[in-house]
Amino acid sequence: MKVRKAVIPVAGLGTRFLPATKAIPKEMLTIVDRPTIQYIVEEVVASGIDQIIFVTSEGKSAIENHFDYNFHLDAVLKEKNKTILGEELNNISNLIDIVSVRQKKPLGLGHAIWTARNVIGDEPFMVLLGDDMVLSKVPCAKQLLDLFDEVGESIVAIQRVPMEETSQYGIIEGEKTDREKTYKVKRMVEKPAPGTTDSDMAIIGRYILMPEIFDILDTTTPGHGGEIQLTDALLALTRRRAMYAQEFEGTRFDAGDKMGYLKAIIAYGLRHPALGKQLRAHLKEVVATL
16 A cells, blocks of 8 residues: 555644734744745655645635645746746645645544545545654655555654653553564553653654544544544554554654744754855854853
8 A cells, every 4th residue: 555645734723823823824834935834745745645635724725825826926927037936936836736625613633634534535644734843854754654665554753752741742652663763552642641651752743544543533532622632543543453653763843832933943944055054153143142
């Protein structure tokens, strides 16, 4: 089996970034010179996926428009001889085949993924959360896909976190496999209370899921806040078949958090081919004045 499709849920309200996200989707907040969602889409494309399914909601049309062709803007750029910029924008509209489905009620991440069931069909698929950005030599999504080629089962991406922060994440407990930094999942706990697990392996926003997850989500009872929790469905899936966890190579930024967003701007800015050198010099000047 080949993973051909990726689901990117973008229906959230972005309340952690209000008032900035009152009229602008949080996924359209800019990291240097492009919206955060574009980095996620580019990771998908670089990993060899064929199609993206956006799970959207009211007020998210700006995301779809960003990846669409804008005839008027293209004409204006040609008229002003801004050929390179015009080509860049056209490349964005031709990155990958994109389909959008609506999550009509805010019933959680699990429900958002379930909403894409008719587009996914009976095949494994990837899920990427727009809040999680990963800087790495090999795209994080590609690292999971390489593991899937070996094991052919569901996979969650994980990172080590300080034990005092485990209550902020879904945590997996697992046993080592012959593959480096790969674990077979034995137990999964959503935001465990202190002292209830010895594991520091936290799930981040990258998954490969088998299609059975849709049947499980269909019967999953709403949990905290009346939402259908993905973690509950993942735990049920582990009872049906194997699931693996991959400790990915790279640096992850929670762009849905204000501090994480600022860290991402600095990290991506320092790597920008045109601006990185100037930014590094500026940061040194700022630090010297503190």
